[in-house]
Amino acid sequence: MVQFEQQDFPPLPTRNHASAKCKDDVADPQIPSSVGTFATINDLPDELILGILQYVPGIDVERFQLVSLVNLSRTNRYFHGLVADKLYASYNSHFCEPYLFCRTVISNKNVAELVRHVDITYGDYGEIHDQERKRYIPTAQDKKIVKEGLKAIGTPDWKMWATDCNTPRIEVEILHMVILMQMPNVSSIKIRDGRISTNSGYKTPKWIDFIKRANPGMSLGSMHRFENLKSLSVDVDQLTLNRLTPIFRIVTLRNLHLKGLLELDYRNEHGAEDLRYIIPQGCNNLDELVLENTFLQLDVLEIVVASAKHLKFIRIKLVLDDLDFDFSDELAIGSSTQLATALRSQEDSLESLSVITDFPAEISCYDAFKLYGGLQDFVKLRYLRCPLDSIADFNFGAWSMPLAPHLHILHIDIRKANIKCLRAVEEMADAHTTNAPPSLEMIRITGKYAKSSFTYDWSRLVQSLSQTDIDLVIGEVPHDEEGSGDQWEDDESSAILSADETSSHSSDEVSLYSHSDEEL
Incomplete structure (x- = not known):
């Protein structure tokens, strides 16, 4: 390095x-x-x-x-x-010595205004990296620059920040917050690891405290209030929604990505009603909400979703194997709210919905993530990805209720246990004029070992869809998809391509039916 x-x-x-x-x-x-x-x-x-x-x-x-x-x-x-x-476009704590960069942005406002993206690591991961890197020892002149710069901002507690920055073995997180104070044009922030050191002396991370103070009504002197912040990504680790509530009040924020969030009222000590007062409905302008490797009981998810005035994209990835918690059936559900109900506040604006689960999540959640009869009012929904049995009756293979009226792409995930639900897709294809949305262009089916292990006669489905204008694409889930956030995030953009174009991206994916003169 x-x-x-x-x-x-x-x-x-x-x-x-x-x-x-x-x-x-x-x-x-x-x-x-x-x-x-x-x-x-x-x-x-x-x-x-x-x-x-x-x-x-x-x-x-x-x-x-x-x-x-x-x-x-x-x-x-x-x-x-x-x-x-x-x-100076990006500050990344993995590459840059924090005190030197802090001194630079304080002493040179032109440099501070150039920074658009911030990527910081703190807590356990940050400490490991900090031990590997030789720490810069500030001179008396350096300390004076930092002190005078913080004084010029005019915050009520500038002396405390100046003292903390210039103490021996300063905590890196404090330096990161002082750096953030100097960047009025920052548009995206990525924070890794929310676990605070046991020796820190405080429980709430400083970056959350800073965002809370940047909300209207707080005295910040000449410090910015994140007027240009559009995107925030947080690997939350040990944090809870109670501590994360200030981020839901950033009025300029458009994209929020939370990873590793576990919110489960398994002892009925803190109900979802407590969150309604601190995360009120319509308190932000989010367009996109991504919950990766996360588990939220659905009445809590309902509050998070309703906090946005008009959400366009929702991506939820439930991978319980990655969460450090012993789930049982009754604890995993946590409430009687179903997914369709939790999303109802965005039925007039939602354009894309992805719900991805691993096997433990499917077993634990039972019927909680069903979308039975809950999609017909989502008038702008164009893209839907979900487990097959969340929209098809598992026992009878019958299509439960109509899908969103203007759906373009339906991406369904299957496992061996719910392969018989594909009969529902056949029935929809056979009666597509009444059961399928007239705008439907593609059905994409993915599953682990979809082509090699599933004993299903795909020709019936191909024959049914060959009489329609709907393309069919079959593919296996990439080996690392459940653990790869980047690949998962790109799923929608690749699915929007035509069937043949999509199939060409992977040798594990094949277009079983597309509109061409070639023989199947």
Whole structure:
């Protein structure tokens, strides 16, 4: 792992080494000059250099090339001006020494305004990485810069923050929060691991406290209130909704991704009614809600969903094997609310719904995640992914109730236990003029070992759908899909492609019926 020295990153124009470097610059900051009769890189048009930089990722774990941007930035002021946007576009605590970056954004407001994306790790994971990296020891001048910068913001407790930042062995999370204070244009934040160190002396993470204080009505001096924050992703670990409530009041937030959240009132100590007062209905402007590797009892899910005025995308991934909890049947359900009821507040706006479960979740939840008769009022729903038996009667293989009236893509997941429910799809195909939405374009069926182990005669379904305008795509679930958030998130975009295009993405997927002149 590349470790940046003080003079390497971030470059500080106020430091002696930066001033000395500028003396060597013979070129005007805005006008490149050539040397002799040969053209140099300085003579390339700005547009061409910026095009070349598209092949140099700013922060990428697999293709780490941040050092390339640093070297270009330190070459001369001309190149620094070209790469500054990329160099400072993202702050990632895995790569950057936090105190140095904190000092930089405090002393240079132009740099602070360039930062758009923040990726921080704290708690157990952060401590492990912090132990591997040599910590920067601030000088007296560094401490003065930080103190005066925090004083200039004018928050009532600026002295406390300044003291905390300049104490020996400062907690990295505090530095991260001071960094966030300086970034008025941050648009996305990703936070990994919500487990606080037992030696921290506080229970609520500082970033949550900061967001709470940024809500209207709190005194923050000249500090920003996340006016440009659009996306927030949190690996919550040990946190609960009671502590996460401030994030639901960020009025600019459009995308919220929570991973590892466990919310289960299994002892009836804190009912969902308690949450209704602190997460009121319609308190935010979320467009997309992603709950990954999460378990929320459905009356709690109903509150979370209803907190948004107009949700367009909901993705729920229930993988109980990844949650550190001993589930039993009666505890897993937790309430009598069903999924269709929990989503009803968004029936006028929801365009995409994905509900993905592993086998323990399907066994534990029983009928809780049924969508029987609950979709016909979702007038804008175009994409639906769910387990097959949540929309088909398991016992009789009969289609329970109509689907959403304007559904374009139906993506159903099957297992050996519910393979007989495919009869429901056959019945819908046989009577598609009355049972299927007229807008339906594709039925996509995925399941573990779908082609190799399921004893099902696919020809019946192919024959039924061949008389319609509906494409059929059969595929196996990728081996790591249940554990891969990125692959899961891309599911909808790939499903929107035509049947043949979708099938070409994986050798495990085949289009059993598409509109072509080729023989099946």
